[in-house]
Amino acid sequence: MKIGVLGAGQLGRMLALAGYPLAKDFVFYDMSGNPSAGIGETIVDPEGTRLGDFLSQVDRVTYEFEHLPVEVASELEKHKPVHPCPRALEVCQNREAEKTLFGQLGIPTPKWQVADNAATLKAAAKSLGCPVVAKSITEGYDGKGQAVLRSPEEAEQAWQSIGHPRVIVEKFVDFRREVSIIAVRGEDGDVAFYPMAENTHHEGILRYSIAPAPDLQPHIQADAEGYIKALLNELNYVGVLTLELFETKDGLMANEMAPRVHNSGHWTIEGAMTSQFENHVRAVSGHPLGNVSARGLSCMINIIGEHGDIERILELPYAHLHLYNKGERPGRKLGHVNVLADSYEELVWRVKNCAEFLPGCPDFISSLTAKG
């Protein structure tokens, strides 16, 4: 079976690495002109004229990023199975549609309003109570098109800086930490949930994910499973779905979802019985889902901008290196290191040790070390 992947970055690369042992082959379709998967076949098509060529070569279609035109996915769906469904893309590309769906399914979110000019943005900031964050409805990616308002008076400046005709305004949440849940749904409707991860961001980029999230009350995992299951079933979703949440003293609040394998699930390569990548390939191919149990405790450390001292990392007996074979550039995700341990205490020690060899790796601040 040949799987067509829309997008050709590191997520596609890792999907392929997990899919070869299931006898799958891969064709990537790249619209950026800058593919980096470096495996399988890649059709580079910035002009968008070779979609038919792509389609003729593949049995199933999936994607590794959600910022592709919904029309493209819908057109493809007329000819070959496309998983996840284009509607999932549509929802994820529009923060208003996403938050509306969360509300309809009873998934709690921070309070939000929509604004379509500086005046309504100011009114929303007043009504919600500052600080608030304003985000463009569409095309948001890694912190772009966002502004924080510390008072309603900053509305005019924020509106100009965002430069988008419609924004969503969200009240700040006093959260204990950021977490995520990754789930997978098969063609037969079967669903499996990975243990949640605790995520640490720095300058808008994910830096660390610890899984299973330390000190997590069972009812929090159960709540998250309920929320993501509602999304999966509502969308008749096939494949891996990620839901990013805030953990507050009153429970979880959903931030956003991603209709794909996710950086906060990279720990699953060695840290779970079946990786998120293999499970996505299984689901998209119509196979049964794999076991999502954790194998011990994991921390994923992103390698950002510079590679650091790779040879020293290779010497660490508890570290697994995953490079994406990309050139160095500030803020670019170049790879990740999965650190394994049997206790959180040991995990923290190992992560700190490993991070010493990664330049620009921020302090390891997790609920673990905050307590210690």
Next chain:
Amino acid sequence: MKIGVLGAGQLGRMLALAGYPLAKDFVFYDMSGNPSAGIGETIVDPEGTRLGDFLSQVDRVTYEFEHLPVEVASELEKHKPVHPCPRALEVCQNREAEKTLFGQLGIPTPKWQVADNAATLKAAAKSLGCPVVAKSITEGYDGKGQAVLRSPEEAEQAWQSIGHPRVIVEKFVDFRREVSIIAVRGEDGDVAFYPMAENTHHEGILRYSIAPAPDLQPHIQADAEGYIKALLNELNYVGVLTLELFETKDGLMANEMAPRVHNSGHWTIEGAMTSQFENHVRAVSGHPLGNVSARGLSCMINIIGEHGDIERILELPYAHLHLYNKGERPGRKLGHVNVLADSYEELVWRVKNCAEFLPGCPDFISSLTAKG
């Protein structure tokens, strides 16, 4: 770094799958006209005219099978680093040279003699005491070019059936079981040893490997490590080396070595901290070696000839499927399943369960079940 692999079968495929996360790329050189790696780039060259092309594309050279002309490896070595060294190939291609080296290094073997006609074969059978096995000195592979003599009178017929100008005659060993040790040596001379595996063959083909080998006395592992270390250092070897042995009531006896990753080490993909494939890539690339510790208990089951009920195997929460994407053919290795467990009792149960879905999978006879 681009690694050139001589041979393009499933071992090369798994080397590549392990090497991509270390930012390696792969070019395979296939002389058979029938490559199956299905990943990276493959130069198919049955005429042997494109070796220069291969060489110009790669930074280092390794191989995935030992039946390639030593001259080819030696020629390549003049231009690019070749690991393991051609001398390792030379030794492995000649049973007499191999057994002689074992003897020089103090590695015990079954008693053996050389014969170069039916009369000397008969004399050897008489002198060693039947039963003996006669094997062609070169080109032996998976049981071909071999004959068992139950009495010296069978010498003429055996000689005809082998059809080779020189054979090695070995006395049968009364062994408890077949085992193997896999070790890896880095460019800096650092050496690491995997826990030994217990191997079950059927019709000359490996069927099951359990690792760490159950009920193994520590001094047996230590003996095996001493033997393989002597070989690695003598050959100034870089990469993964496999030594197959018989375990007898008097200790270990070496059977043969393979200068490459080995079927009895496929369990390391999920069953060890670093797989044999990753460690070979690390060594060949000049990186530090990875941790060879086991993660729990593993059994590797080969999928031979027919695929069986793959969907049922994918349902098993403790099984990891590795398909080679090859067509079915009697006796052909099509893939393997790694079964994990925390106790040998559980492992046996799981392996038996899994084997039910693999047609032609022989009874699971190990020292474990023999005792149970």
